[in-house]
Amino acid sequence: MSKIVFPAETLELVKKIIARYPDGKQKSALLPILHLAQAEWKWCSPEVMDYVASLLSISSIEVYEVASFYTMFHLEPVGEHVIEYCRTGPCCLMGGVEVYDHLKKRLKINTGETTKDGKFTIKEVECLAACGWGPVFQIREKYYMHLTKEKVDEIIDELSK
Amino acid sequence: MKILTEHIDVPNIDTIDVFMKHGGYSAVQKAIKKMTPDEVTEEVKKSGLRGRGGAGFPVGMKWSFLAKPEGVPRYLVCNADESEPGTFKDHYLMWKSPHTLIEGMIVSSFALGANTSYIYVRGELMYVINILEKAIQEAYDKGLLGKNILGSGYDLDLFVQPGGGAYICGEETALLESLEGKRGNPRNKPPFPAVKGLWQCPTVVNNVESIAATSWIVNNGGDAYAAIGVGRSTGTKLISASGHIKKPGVYEIPLGITVEDFIYSDEWCGGIRDGHKLKAVVAGGSSVPILPAELILTTAAGEKRLMTYESLSDGGFATGTMLGSGGFVVMDETACIVHNTLTFAKFYHHESCGQCSPCREGTGWMDKVLHRIEHGQGRKEDIDLLVDVAKKIEGNTICPLGDAASWPVAAAIRHFRDEFEWHIEHPELATKPGAVFMRKGASWTK
Numbered sequence: 003m004s005k006i007v008f009p010a011e012t013l014e015l016v017k018k019i020i021a022r023y024p025d026g027k028q029k030s031a032l033l034p035i036l037h038l039a040q041a042e043w044k045w046c047s048p049e050v051m052d053y054v055a056s057l058l059s060i061s062s063i064e065v066y067e068v069a070s071f072y073t074m075f076h077l078e079p080v081g082e083h084v085i086e087y088c089r090t091g092p093c094c095l096m097g098g099v100e101v102y103d104h105l106k107k108r109l110k111i112n113t114g115e116t117t118k119d120g121k122f123t124i125k126e127v128e129c130l131a132a133c134g135w136g137p138v139f140q141i142r143e144k145y146y147m148h149l150t151k152e153k154v155d156e157i158i159d160e161l162s163k
Numbered sequence: 164m165k166i167l168t169e170h171i172d173v174p175n176i177d178t179i180d181v182f183m184k185h186g187g188y189s190a191v192q193k194a195i196k197k198m199t200p201d202e203v204t205e206e207v208k209k210s211g212l213r214g215r216g217g218a219g220f221p222v223g224m225k226w227s228f229l230a231k232p233e234g235v236p237r238y239l240v241c242n243a244d245e246s247e248p249g250t251f252k253d254h255y256l257m258w259k260s261p262h263t264l265i266e267g268m269i270v271s272s273f274a275l276g277a278n279t280s281y282i283y284v285r286g287e288l289m290y291v292i293n294i295l296e297k298a299i300q301e302a303y304d305k306g307l308l309g310k311n312i313l314g315s316g317y318d319l320d321l322f323v324q325p326g327g328g329a330y331i332c333g334e335e336t337a338l339l340e341s342l343e344g345k346r347g348n349p350r351n352k353p354p355f356p357a358v359k360g361l362w363q364c365p366t367v368v369n370n371v372e373s374i375a376a377t378s379w380i381v382n383n384g385g386d387a388y389a390a391i392g393v394g395r396s397t398g399t400k401l402i403s404a405s406g407h408i409k410k411p412g413v414y415e416i417p418l419g420i421t422v423e424d425f426i427y428s429d430e431w432c433g434g435i436r437d438g439h440k441l442k443a444v445v446a447g448g449s450s451v452p453i454l455p456a457e458l459i460l461t462t463a464a465g466e467k468r469l470m471t472y473e474s475l476s477d478g479g480f481a482t483g484t485m486l487g488s489g490g491f492v493v494m495d496e497t498a499c500i501v502h503n504t505l506t507f508a509k510f511y512h513h514e515s516c517g518q519c520s521p522c523r524e525g526t527g528w529m530d531k532v533l534h535r536i537e538h539g540q541g542r543k544e545d546i547d548l549l550v551d552v553a554k555k556i557e558g559n560t561i562c563p564l565g566d567a568a569s570w571p572v573a574a575a576i577r578h579f580r581d582e583f584e585w586h587i588e589h590p591e592l593a594t595k596p597g598a599v600f601m602r603k604g605a606s607w608t609k
Contacts, residue, residue, distance in 0.1 A: 029344035030324075032344035033326065034324065037286065037325055060344075064344075068327075068346055071516075072286070072328050073513075074287065075327060075328075090510050091492065091510075131250065132254065133250070133251050133403060134412050135251075140287060143293075
């Protein structure tokens with residue numbers, strides 16, 4: 003892997019984020035910067051986390067312990083599209099289980115796995131605060147709501163192109 | 164009566180010009196130019212507004228606890244970490260009308276004497292964070308944020324902070340830990356955030372909906388707000404309605420309408436989906452006790468139950484529940500209570516921060532035992548075991564997540580024990596796809 007450094011534009015943004023907090027409290031920028039790092043490198047490898055630590059002048063362990071606490075950070079490589087489906091009560095009431103089973107069958111993988119071509123990863127997540135619009139999954143920033151088996155097929159077809 | 168969502172469907176209400184055309188930011192003008200911070204606080208106290216995140220603690224009183232030592236910064240932090248299953252009202256409000264929250268943040272920050280404030284939004288809502296940041300920039304451009312707001316000499320900077328996917332960060336001290344760049348482990352209280360909060364400085368943490376309501380209170384007065392509602396349940400409340408109803412969505416209701424109206428009136432949920440009957444409701448987010456149809460519609464004393472803090476909790480946990488966050492999950496006769504309880508138990512197991520043993524271990528055991536009941540491997544003694552575990556978590560943890568995890572399990576068994584027994588005694592029936600227990604003679608049984 004090439005050397006891990008943010009592009010100049012992102013580094014500017016990092017500076018701006020750190021300036022949101024009082025002097026000496028730059029550690030507060032950790033979650034926002036981990037999000038930027040994950041957007042850049044897809045997952046939070048130890049090298050990426052070490053780099054984030056260096057940007058904030060904190061020790062690597064302070065980044066590891068945080069990244070491993072919050073479920074949004076991937077600590078292992080993931081596919082191009084990470085599908086995170088909500089498995090909590092309200093989405094299940096709306097037929098979530100059948101829809102997600104269909105998704106797994108369609109991609110021939112289980113929760114936590116990545117397709118052989120590296121295109122899709124499926125993750126099971128807790129409530130996404132979209133209960134009235136369920137079943138729901140999220141791919142990156144986008145919410146896909148009112149899911150049905152047909153809709154899942156359309157979305158996968160589109161992303162497979 | 165709509166306070167927060169009156170203009171929510173106006174096209175482009177998320178832009179500052181349209182928002183201002185509909186009266187937006189008038190509360191900032193009024194508060195900063197014509198009122199003192201204490202006067203704003205006084206109106207919020209008079210309004211009777213109670214914390215809308217779930218706890219229902221009076222907002223004005225919480226503000227009055229804020230320590231104000233000379234030369235120490237104070238902070239207002241908005242809790243937009245909405246993660247309680249069944250709840251999606253803050254998501255809706257921020258997505259549709261970000262300026263409603265920003266206006267409230269300015270008014271509230273002014274009242275508290277905060278010069279820097281943060282909105283902590285759950286990280287999954289990155290698209291909402293982008294909407295908020297764009298709206299905040301518009302407010303800076305209009306001189307409503309930044310230095311010397313509207314020439315008043317009052318300065319305020321407002322930032323959005325993303326979370327990382329952890330329900331526990333909705334607990335205010337865990338949220339502050341997270342905002343400091345740490346794991347979201349709740350702190351021991353006291354000291355309370357009002358004395359030692361963000362970076363050990365005095366801090367107020369309020370829910371999105373609470374903060375958003377302060378603008379209307381400033382514009383119309385605390386008495387006008389208190390005139391809406393019933394008794395100590397004043398004003399309006401955003402209810403997130405989901406499940407087996409005709410019209411799921413977010414509704415702003417005046418507190419005090421009947422539960423029956425809320426479920427069956429076309430103005431709100433529109434009734435149970437066609438051909439089905441009401442079985443149960445979780446009225447205030449996953450952590451509050453589930454109630455069967457007859458107890459959610461009327462209290463044990465036979466009175467019509469109202470959408471208020473007091474009426475929903477009438478009867479205590481024996482026959483009542485809580486308004487909580489207003490996450491209103493409706494189930495018809497096709498819903499399996501055991502399965503639904505399992506999904507909630509899994510949720511709390513996953514979201515326990517692991518700091519307190521009763522919660523870390525207990526949520527895991529409840530998940531495991533419910534899992535085996537649901538999958539046809541339940542044992543006779545499992546029901547009492549679940550009740551016992553729930554009892555041993557409740558009240559024995561430093562934050563309310565332990566209680567929140569134990570209540571739904573205990574309540575499901577309290578009101579639907581026969582359904583758990585059926586799963587254990589008839590695993591061959593219970594594990595058939597779509598199989599649901601039908602209680603003989605129940606109002607929802609066909």
